[in-house]
Amino acid sequence: MNVLITGASGNLASGVVESLEDRYELRLSDVAPVVTKHQFVQADVRRRDDLIRAAEGMDIILHTPAWHGIHLGSRTQSDFWELNVDGTFNLFQAAVANRVPKVVWISSMAVHSRDNIYGLSKFVGEELCQFYHRTAGIRCIMLRPADFTPYRNRKHYAERLLHGGVDRRDVIAAAVLAVANETVDCEAFAILRQDPWTPDDVQEWPHDPFAVLERYVCGARRLVERYGLSLAGRIGTSDITAANAKLGYEPHHNFITFLRELAERDALGDAAEWLQQR
Ligand SMILES: NC(=O)c1ccc[n+]([C@@H]2O[C@H](COP(=O)([O-])OP(=O)(O)OC[C@H]3O[C@@H](n4cnc5c(N)ncnc54)[C@H](O)[C@@H]3O)[C@@H](O)[C@H]2O)c1
Structure with a gap:
């Protein structure tokens, strides 16, 4: 099975590469060169032709590049639109052109806060997933992780686990399960931590x-x-019932x-x- 991973050097994708490399034929892609033992195609997802080239011969695309919450103060709305929305549109154009049957698309819990451009871009991205599922039959698994941005130190990590945080290792595990999943047609899943609280x-x-x-x-x-x-x-x-039942997601x-x-x-x-x- 051939899997294209876009944004391959990013925080999530780099972990997913390590978890998938023994089981799949990986092709990595990023806007800047990446030193890797896997196939690599340099591609700017804002350029449709780059993605069409990168997606050739693939069975699954895991798409990760986005400006996210931490960039809201430093990036313009145009930046967000071009990378998050145009990048996703180009991804599906490339999937259609290459008859790629499945996409794992990284959304965010911010999809629920549409009063900022990040949340809106994730909402529109999920709509594009639905659209290409309806019109081109592409299976789409959308993952909505909570915050897993790199932490300053373990104290910061711990304190975030009482707020909106989820451990990066659990998000990586969710992405791996989504890549392997053979039953979900088109659905979005909250990827949260599981607390023991009664x-x-x-x-x-x-x-x-x-x-x-x-x-x-x-x-x-x-x-x-x-x-x-x-x-x-x-x-x-938190409610992770759907991700648990349909993907087998069990955060640790x-x-x-x-x-x-x-x-x-x-x-x-x-x-x-x-x-x-x-
Ligand atoms: N980090 C979080 O806490 C968090 C939470 C929820 C959702 N998400 C989502 O998860 C996904 C991955 O997040 P992350 O933290 O791993 O991101 P990241 O910023 O660590 O990595 C993004 C990758 O995309 C690449 N990239 C940037 N511009 C590009 C372009 N024009 N063309 C191709 N590649 C480009 C970067 O080089 C980088 O390797 C994003 O879609 C993000 O919105 C992240």
Whole structure:
């Protein structure tokens, strides 16, 4: 099976390449040259002909390039449109021209916030997926990850796991499952972390978060206080039922798994240093 991965040197795609390379014939593509043992085609997704060339002979395209939330202050609306929307249109033009039957398209949970150009670009991108599914029969799996941007250090990573974050490794696993999936025709999936919280935990948290954490990790309060972790004011639950049922997505990382790892590091005596690492 031949898989084209666009934006191949990016945060998500580079991890997906490592996970797929033993099972698929990979062709990588990016706007700038990439040193790789795989086939590589330099392609700017804003240029349709580049993508048509890159997609030749492919069975699946995993499409990742986009300006995203962190670029909202530094990139113009035109930049967002050209890369995120025109780039996606060109992707489908290339898929049609080369009769590529399946696309895995990386959307975002920002698709729900259409009052900024990023969210709008993801909404339009998903509409293009639906359109090309209806009109050209291309199977489209759209993944909507939460925030997995690189973190400053492990403390930052942990704190994000109580807000809108999801572990990059879980997002990579979701993309790998989407590439392998043979049953979904055209559907979008929330790719979120899975927390263990019960409804009682969610209610109790704003009054006594330590009581909640101690139910899962003995000594949680001491760890949080000792290493100066800031806790969110509230917690909630997330729904990954569809991704679990249809893709087999089972995220492994959340604040509790992090705290357990921190407890192990604490016992070894190198937790403070470990928390400062990326
Ligand atoms: N990072 C997050 O937290 C997050 C969250 C939700 C959704 N997403 C989505 O996931 C996808 C991947 O995100 P990421 O963080 O891995 O992105 P990234 O910024 O790390 O990588 C993007 C890649 O696209 C390439 N690229 C840029 N312009 C290009 C062009 N004109 N032509 C071809 N390639 C080009 C870049 O060189 C880079 O390799 C994006 O679609 C993003 O919107 C990201």
